[in-house]
Amino acid sequence: MTETPTSIALEPRIVARAEHGISRKDISPNALRVLYRLREAGFQAYLVGGAVRDLLIGLHPKDFDVATDATPEQVRALFRNCRLIGRRFRLAHVVFGREIIEVATFRANAAGDDGDRETGDDGRIVRDNVYGSIEDDAVRRDFTANALYYAIEDFSVRDYVGGYDDVIGRTMRLIGDPVERYREDPVRMLRAVRLAAKLGFKISAEAAGPIPELAHLLSGAPPARLFDECLKMFLAGHAEKSFLLLEAHGLLPALFPETAKALATNRSGALRRMLLQGLRNTDERIAADKPVTPAFLFAALLWPAYCRELAVMQKSGVDPLVAQQRAADRVTLHQAQRIALPRRFSLPMQEIWLLQPRFGQRVRKRVMRLLSHPRFRAAFDFLELRASATSEVAEDLAFWRDAQKQVPDELADRLAPKTPPRHDIDGEEGEGDTAGDTGPRKRRRRRRRNGAAPGGNDGSDA
Structure with a gap:
């Protein structure tokens, strides 16, 4: 026919x-x-x-x-x-x-x-x-x-x-006529992919042919509607198949432009392996009737874009802590122009990203603070996901996996602070070399300059 x-x-x-x-x-x-x-x-x-x-x-x-x-x-x-x-x-x-x-x-x-x-x-x-x-x-x-x-x-x-x-x-x-039908509603291209993945159907040659050249039409679709379509595509138990079909039909750059660019330039393929493993994990959780969250899903989908943006900023000399937050903000903002990701998902997504560098820390107060962080479990699951694609974080994964099994007091006794004070991601000062200093520190009194405001701030850095 x-x-x-x-x-x-x-x-x-x-x-x-x-x-x-x-x-x-x-x-x-x-x-x-x-x-x-x-x-x-x-x-x-x-x-x-x-x-x-x-x-x-x-x-x-x-x-x-x-x-x-x-x-x-x-x-x-x-x-x-x-x-x-x-x-x-x-x-x-x-x-x-x-x-x-x-x-x-x-x-x-x-x-x-x-x-x-x-x-x-x-x-x-x-x-x-x-x-x-x-x-x-x-x-x-x-x-x-x-x-x-x-x-x-x-x-x-x-x-x-x-x-x-x-x-x-x-x-x-x-x-x-496929071209006319896609122009009437570009989201039909995504529906074709989603239904093919869900049902195990093939897309007919006539329906598949125009998709790559018309994929750009998705930029005119309402971002809120594209978000809803993404949830149907990736949170229905067929996320990995859907992603592979998006790639095969040239739709990934139209839906996740910065992720597509990052995957194309990642020569090791580690970012793609991690992303596909994340989608497989999502499918397995849905099959087992376990909860899934769009925040973790989008953290995986946009992680390649975040890594690429972060590398660009660090190469240009931006301070690492500043670069991390700025890269997270830019990726989120740029993606929101295509897919309307609500703040209740984008903020936890960013927290998952920004907590990743902390897994390399072994200082007692920072370890205990990270373990008590409300987003720790999601961030640790993300660390496990990263470890599935690269051996670089294997040591961190082993440490934190073991740390969760320890009684807090015993874990604290095991950890001796060895690093000099420096500012953490959230701006809090770390501990120094004094192993026994567990109580509150006495605040140093700063001398007031002539004409300066209380606290020593003369407004020059406002």
């Missing part, structure tokens, strides 16, 4: 219940309630999209979406537990406790009298609320695998665009 609008047959293929493996027992009871109530009110209603696709290949969907010819206002009139959302796409959310059944009205590509559609100068769709028939709705969906409709009245699957065969053949194929 070629990917042109003229090749799409609008006569549906009806896949009878006996020919597919979808059972109502695998469908959310709340989704079934919505389907039956819409049908009883005289409207068409189908389970649609990813849920149908996943059920066909034996997966268990988390979300169940419904498509209908009822308008959002008509849906709201039927369900007291319904709210309407969205401007670009007007949708009805029917809320059942923690589960939300999303109900969308059939949409059409051509503008009509019962809705509105707006396209930007670059071809992106900025508003799409033109309603139509189920045939119209099928044609305007992105991939054939997502354009399948499960009918509750006879338990059949309705296929208007060849999606059933593509699901069985494990293929992601675009509906319509």
Whole structure:
């Protein structure tokens, strides 16, 4: 099947219940309630999209979406537990406790009298609320695998665009002209990668071909939307596959430009090995139903960029402590122009980076202070990740792994301070050579200069 609008047959293929493996027992009871109530009110209603696709290949969907010819206002009139959302796409959310059944009205590509559609100068769709028939709705969906409709009245699957065969053949194929569809919504390129990684599908040659030359269009996508897409891509158990597909299809420089540049110039390959190991670890934690945090994920994804920026600053003579913070700030700021990383994740991410040099310290007070740091565990896990790619931090890893097993008092007795006072990353002064000095130090009184402010600050360094 070629990917042109003229090749799409609008006569549906009806896949009878006996020919597919979808059972109502695998469908959310709340989704079934919505389907039956819409049908009883005289409207068409189908389970649609990813849920149908996943059920066909034996997966268990988390979300169940419904498509209908009822308008959002008509849906709201039927369900007291319904709210309407969205401007670009007007949708009805029917809320059942923690589960939300999303109900969308059939949409059409051509503008009509019962809705509105707006396209930007670059071809992106900025508003799409033109309603139509189920045939119209099928044609305007992105991939054939997502354009399948499960009918509750006879338990059949309705296929208007060849999606059933593509699901069985494990293929992601675009509906319509790929270049036009990507220009309408550049994030479709990321969706192709994410779904291919999640489902183990291949992206058809026609859909994959234009991606490298159109990847730059992602710079025009809303950064907040790209952040959400990254979470779906990297925190769903298929992070490593997603990353490899981003690389293979030329999307990595568009999404993480500085990381891509750093990986390309890292001749040893250690940064790439570490990053891939971090993504594998994330996948393993998700498979084991363990918690994961975007802060640690982005710390791994942007670590190559941070290392490159830090090396550039140190080469130019910037003080190491200043260079560390400045490099962290610059990488975060530059990445935020592409992906809107919230501060609740970017600040812990930076802390994980900035704590890494402290693992090379063996002075008693600094060791005890680092062990009590609220971000110690995440930073130590990151040290372990670094050690998986290079032997340079093996000694540090062994020390801190052992330090965590020690009783604090015994560990303190083992550590004799050997370094002269110097300022730590957080500006606190370290301890000197006096092994027995564990109490508070007596503050030295500074003599006031004539005309100087209390404390000796005359404002010259303000």
